[in-house]
Amino acid sequence: MGVNMPKDKYNAVWLIFFMLGIGTLLPWNFFMTATMYFTGRLKEPATFDMENPLVNGTGSNFDTRSVLEAKFNNVMTLCSMVPLLVFTCLNSFLHSLIPQMFRVMGSLTVILVVFLITAILVKVEIAPLSFFSLTMIKIGIINSFGAILQGSLFGMAGLLPASYTTPIMSGQGLAGTFAAFSMICAIASGSEMQDAAFGYFITACAVISLSILSYVALPKMEFFQYYQESNSDSLPRDIEIDLIKKENTGDTRPVEQNAKPKVSITAIFKKIWVLALAVCFAFTITIGTFPAVTADVKSSIAKGGSWEKYFIPVSCFLLFNLCDWAGRSLTAVCMWPGKDSILLPLFIVARVVFVPLFMLCNVQPRYNLPIYFEHDAWFIVFMIFFAFSNGYLASLCMCFGPKKVPNHEAETAGAIMAFFLSLGLALGAALSFLFRGLV
Numbered sequence: 001m002g003v004n005m006p007k008d009k010y011n012a013v014w015l016i017f018f019m020l021g022i023g024t025l026l027p028w029n030f031f032m033t034a035t036m037y038f039t040g041r042l043k044e045p046a047t048f049d050m051e052n053p054l055v056n057g058t059g060s061n062f063d064t065r066s067v068l069e070a071k072f073n074n075v076m077t078l079c080s081m082v083p084l085l086v087f088t089c090l091n092s093f094l095h096s097l098i099p100q101m102f103r104v105m106g107s108l109t110v111i112l113v114v115f116l117i118t119a120i121l122v123k124v125e126i127a128p129l130s131f132f133s134l135t136m137i138k139i140g141i142i143n144s145f146g147a148i149l150q151g152s153l154f155g156m157a158g159l160l161p162a163s164y165t166t167p168i169m170s171g172q173g174l175a176g177t178f179a180a181f182s183m184i185c186a187i188a189s190g191s192e193m194q195d196a197a198f199g200y201f202i203t204a205c206a207v208i209s210l211s212i213l214s215y216v217a218l219p220k221m222e223f224f225q226y227y228q229e230s231n232s233d234s235l236p237r238d239i240e241i242d243l244i245k246k247e248n249t250g251d252t253r254p255v256e257q258n259a260k261p262k263v264s265i266t267a268i269f270k271k272i273w274v275l276a277l278a279v280c281f282a283f284t285i286t287i288g289t290f291p292a293v294t295a296d297v298k299s300s301i302a303k304g305g306s307w308e309k310y311f312i313p314v315s316c317f318l319l320f321n322l323c324d325w326a327g328r329s330l331t332a333v334c335m336w337p338g339k340d341s342i343l344l345p346l347f348i349v350a351r352v353v354f355v356p357l358f359m360l361c362n363v364q365p366r367y368n369l370p371i372y373f374e375h376d377a378w379f380i381v382f383m384i385f386f387a388f389s390n391g392y393l394a395s396l397c398m399c400f401g402p403k404k405v406p407n408h409e410a411e412t413a414g415a416i417m418a419f420f421l422s423l424g425l426a427l428g429a430a431l432s433f434l435f436r437g438l439v
Contacts, residue, residue: 084143162400163332182200315383
């Protein structure tokens with residue numbers, strides 16, 4: 001880069017990417033946090049046992065849920081992961097054909113409208129089947145446009161120095177932490193789930209609006225403009241070689257210097273495949289275990305007290321998101337091991353050990369495996385290392401991926417890395433049924 005390279009004044013561009021990172025995941029995290037609200041609206045009078053009301057909601061083998069309630073989580077997983085994977089893939093191939101402004105602003109606007117509708121519907125009575133269908137449609141829309149937004153953001157960050165992928169990852173980590181903290185506050189306040197859900201959705205709308213304003217300000221930043229222009233002005237290697245050859249041979253025929261560089265998805269993947277598969281494997285292990293297995297761990301030291309009520313919200317959701325956020329944020333000051341080190345993929349593969357460790361905790365109900373780590377402390381220690389390693393190692397992969405290719409391929413490389421991240425989420429969601437069934 002030239003000596004006149006501008007500085008990121010007041011870290012404004014870094015903070016904008018951080019805000020956009022929050023905006024990509026906070027809405028979906030609040031949607032997940034409000035699962036009890038959604039299932040609560042799917043209850044039907046026929047599911048209540050009038051002759052033996054004591055069995056209702058007490059953990060008895062008698063299932064008091066309606067069919068829609070029982071199927072909600074499985075269908076939600078399907079309606080979220082399939083569009084996420086499909087549209088992240090499409091964005092990897094088609095991002096160069098659709099302007100960046102249209103992809104980002106369009107996605108944020110659609111997500112904002114969906115959450116506004118969701119907030120309004122909290123106050124509207126709807127039949128359970130219609131509510132179920134409408135909710136699944138909204139989940140599909142949110143994840144479709146969320147995939148385009150996330151892929152576009154990682155592509156944009158790929159044009160900047162490697163450290164500018166960190167704020168996106170860190171912002172996503174903070175989004176999960178904020179949602180988990182909000183869930184705990186709702187439990188502590190004793191507020192009605194309907195009121196809490198309305199607060200979640202309105203907060204999500206505010207965050208999306210701030211994300212839109214942040215993105216509007218981004219093109220005006222001199223630092224961002226510099227890297228955007230550097231990318232568009234940079235010559236691919238083959239054109240540089242042609243110029244050198246022509247100078248040496250005295251050939252005066254013009255070279256298409258201003259022609260748009262050709263970008264090959266296959267050629268780029270060959271350069272980043274190790275990091276792409278690594279980030280995919282990292283999220284496969286994480287989502288395969290959390291929360292399908294971890295959320296069913298029961299406290300062994302609390303019997304009916306407050307800790308029993310707060311054990312999973314604090315030890316599972318809040319602790320995971322805090323440590324994951326810490327791991328993601330650490331890459332802002334430390335990037336070890338390096339992008340070409342064999343240690344990075346080896347560390348990620350080693351995380352598979354967390355699958356049996358969590359399975360052998362006090363997961364209930366269980367049918368196959370014994371309990372080796374019954375005490376709450378084991379689960380908490382495992383969760384700290386599990387979450388921190390996920391945040392740190394996955395963030396390293398996402399930072400390094402676009403830096404293993406020339407500038408003109410960096411945006412596409414970022415989009416490909418985002419696709420493999422989403423693939424890991426989808427594979428993890430599919431494996432979660434197997435992991436939970438083995439316990």
